[in-house]
Amino acid sequence: MEDSHLVELLWTTFAAFLTFATFSFLYKDNPFYKFAEHLVVGVGAGYFVVLLVLTSLKPKLWDPLLAGQWWYIIPGLLGVLMWMRFSKKVSWLSRYPIAFYIGTSGVAIPLYMYNSINRQISSTLDLSVGFGSLTAFWGIIIVIGVLTGLMYFFFSKEHKGAFGGLAKIGIYVLMLGFGASFGYTVMARISLFVQRIAFLESWGRMIGNFFS
Amino acid sequence: MKDRLKLVVFLTVIAFIIQATVAFAQSEGETADSVISEQPVTPPPKPVIVSGEDIPNDNGHKLKLNWEYPAEWNDSIVRFEIYRADSPDGDFRRLGEAAGGIFSYLDIGSKKKDDPNYMPNDQNLYYRVDAVSKSGVTVQSEIGGPFQTSGQWFHKGKVPVLIGVVLFAIFTIYFIRSARKGKDLYIRPLAGIEAVDEAIGRATEMGKPILYVLGIGGASDIATIASFTILGRVAKKVAEYQTALTVPCYDPIVMSVAQDVVRSAYLEAGRPDQYSDDLVFFVTNAQFAYVAGINGIMVRDLPATNFYLGYFAAESLILAETGNSIGAIQIAGTDQITQIPFFVVACDYTLIGEELYAASAYLGRDPLLLGALKAEDWGKAIAMVLIIVGVLATAFGWDAFREFLRVNL
Numbered sequence: 001m002e003d004s005h006l007v008e009l010l011w012t013t014f015a016a017f018l019t020f021a022t023f024s025f026l027y028k029d030n031p032f033y034k035f036a037e038h039l040v041v042g043v044g045a046g047y048f049v050v051l052l053v054l055t056s057l058k059p060k061l062w063d064p065l066l067a068g069q070w071w072y073i074i075p076g077l078l079g080v081l082m083w084m085r086f087s088k089k090v091s092w093l094s095r096y097p098i099a100f101y102i103g104t105s106g107v108a109i110p111l112y113m114y115n116s117i118n119r120q121i122s123s124t125l126d127l128s129v130g131f132g133s134l135t136a137f138w139g140i141i142i143v144i145g146v147l148t149g150l151m152y153f154f155f156s157k158e159h160k161g162a163f164g165g166l167a168k169i170g171i172y173v174l175m176l177g178f179g180a181s182f183g184y185t186v187m188a189r190i191s192l193f194v195q196r197i198a199f200l201e202s203w204g205r206m207i208g209n210f211f212s
Numbered sequence: 213m214k215d216r217l218k219l220v221v222f223l224t225v226i227a228f229i230i231q232a233t234v235a236f237a238q239s240e241g242e243t244a245d246s247v248i249s250e251q252p253v254t255p256p257p258k259p260v261i262v263s264g265e266d267i268p269n270d271n272g273h274k275l276k277l278n279w280e281y282p283a284e285w286n287d288s289i290v291r292f293e294i295y296r297a298d299s300p301d302g303d304f305r306r307l308g309e310a311a312g313g314i315f316s317y318l319d320i321g322s323k324k325k326d327d328p329n330y331m332p333n334d335q336n337l338y339y340r341v342d343a344v345s346k347s348g349v350t351v352q353s354e355i356g357g358p359f360q361t362s363g364q365w366f367h368k369g370k371v372p373v374l375i376g377v378v379l380f381a382i383f384t385i386y387f388i389r390s391a392r393k394g395k396d397l398y399i400r401p402l403a404g405i406e407a408v409d410e411a412i413g414r415a416t417e418m419g420k421p422i423l424y425v426l427g428i429g430g431a432s433d434i435a436t437i438a439s440f441t442i443l444g445r446v447a448k449k450v451a452e453y454q455t456a457l458t459v460p461c462y463d464p465i466v467m468s469v470a471q472d473v474v475r476s477a478y479l480e481a482g483r484p485d486q487y488s489d490d491l492v493f494f495v496t497n498a499q500f501a502y503v504a505g506i507n508g509i510m511v512r513d514l515p516a517t518n519f520y521l522g523y524f525a526a527e528s529l530i531l532a533e534t535g536n537s538i539g540a541i542q543i544a545g546t547d548q549i550t551q552i553p554f555f556v557v558a559c560d561y562t563l564i565g566e567e568l569y570a571a572s573a574y575l576g577r578d579p580l581l582l583g584a585l586k587a588e589d590w591g592k593a594i595a596m597v598l599i600i601v602g603v604l605a606t607a608f609g610w611d612a613f614r615e616f617l618r619v620n621l
Contacts (some may be wrong), residue, residue, distance in 0.1 A: 040498070
């Protein structure tokens with residue numbers, strides 16, 4: 001057997017071992033799961049650091065600065081301020097970059113308005129086109145679902161009386177949607193499981209070939 | 213006799229060879245004739261550039277060129293090649309091509325002056341279209357132009373978005389001012405929030421820790437921001453009851469903010485000595501490694517109460533199911549619609565979507581949060597009215613209302 005094949009077999013065997021170690025959690029917590037958990041957490045954290053340096057720090061700060069784009073020093077300084085957390089005296093300085101970072105979420109308001117409100121209203125109204133047809137009938141059902149769903153999320157009024165009844169219809173509509181979403185996602189997860197079993201099967205064949 | 217037979221065979225073979233050669237030569241001649249006969253007698257006509265339209269609602273540097281071409285020649289033209297120059301007698305640069313049968317081209321230029329494809333705004337541009345026939349003959353159009361592109365400051369198709377943002381801003385400012393003046397803004401109680409105190413009390417009685425998971429969102433995600441407020445409230449209660457708290461984080465900046473939130477809560481509760489940065493710690497930035505780490509914490513520390521509040525993705529069910537298996541009371545909330553079903557089936561209380569934001573306002577009682585929540589309610593009321601009016605208008609054939617609400621990008 002060639003060396004490259006032997007190396008591939010060893011790595012695949014290690015991956016299969018980690019798969020079994022992770023699945024062993026279904027029985028109970030055990031040393032094998034602990035090993036797999038600590039390995040993946042450690043590798044994940046290390047990978048994140050390398051990724052951050054290669055995809056952010058170097059191309060988005062270091063390279064532009066070397067190219068003479070001096071204004072990149074401003075985000076660089078904000079980044080440095082984050083390190084002030086390690087000093088008790090000046091740890092308050094780290095709040096500036098955090099405030100800047102969180103504040104930028106306001107930039108997304110028009111996008112949220114467009115995606116979550118304008119488009120939703122337009123799409124809901126489009127469903128009611130062709131009044132009297134079967135399509136429009138289902139469209140009206142959806143419109144009722146949207147209205148009652150909105151009523152459920154109305155926090156300024158207690159869910160009592162007729163309003164409470166409509167809000168209850170709203171939560172039933174939501175639960176219908178959640179049920180469909182649940183089933184759909186479970187199917188996707190089963191396909192992931194099948195994929196893992198297929199991997200174990202191919203590993204078994206590899207082992208069989210090796211010993212034969 | 214034998215020799216005669218050989219002679220006959222030889223002559224027959226020769227005759228066959230001659231016949232085959234003549235037949236091949238004739239067929240070659242016919243093919244050549246047929247190619248010549250397929251050639252059009254006259255060269256293809258010139259394309260005629262009819263217009264160059266500036267694309268509206270953009271920053272300029274974009275133009276749609278239209279030309280005409282006789283329909284009977286469509287099959288003979290392989291492609292049209294498009295060229296642009298700054299002046300009629302300038303150096304025409306090839307931009308691209310359109311297939312035969314297509315009579316327009318979207319010229320997307322660059323706004324960088326040092327780019328070879330630079331396309332200045334508010335300056336004359338000239339175009340030329342070359343028609344290339346199947347036989348390789350190229351015919352140039354007359355120079356078309358001058359055309360110009362221009363940039364706009366405002367996207368007219370987004371007027372409904374502007375109206376929505378302005379209305380929301382007005383409502384938010386109004387309700388924040390009302391809350392600051394001390395006006396009582398009612399928010400209906402939410403079951404999940406009512407259970408927070410009960411869940412913390414249970415953990416205290418059992419002498420077990422409380423696990424608070426902020427999810428995998430960044431510090432600027434709305435769900436994470438809402439979760440910070442709830443964390444503050446939970447941490448304050450935990451400090452008062454002297455219960456253990458564990459906050460494993462996915463994002464370093466989220467961890468920094470969460471540390472400040474928990475520290476402030478302990479200070480507010482009068483127990484700053486009990487706070488330690490180790491309560492809030494970074495696990496990893498890899499999604500499933502983070503889940504594996506939290507699962508390990510759950511099965512080893514056996515927390516009595518788990519909070520999953522923030523932005524969650526595929527890890528939601530793994531977390532909630534593990535928490536369920538250790539018998540913890542679980543309160544979850546996220547604005548990720550696809551993950552809510554998993555929390556609903558595996559947790560005791562679930563804050564669905566916007567309830568998470570409402571919970572932070574309800575617990576925090578901060579005028580800023582209350583004002584924003586009230587503004588959202590008014591926004592929802594207006595949306596409901598628009599939908600009802602829109603459906604009625606559509607039913608009566610008045611499509612203008614529906615079109616007014618549409619955003620045209």
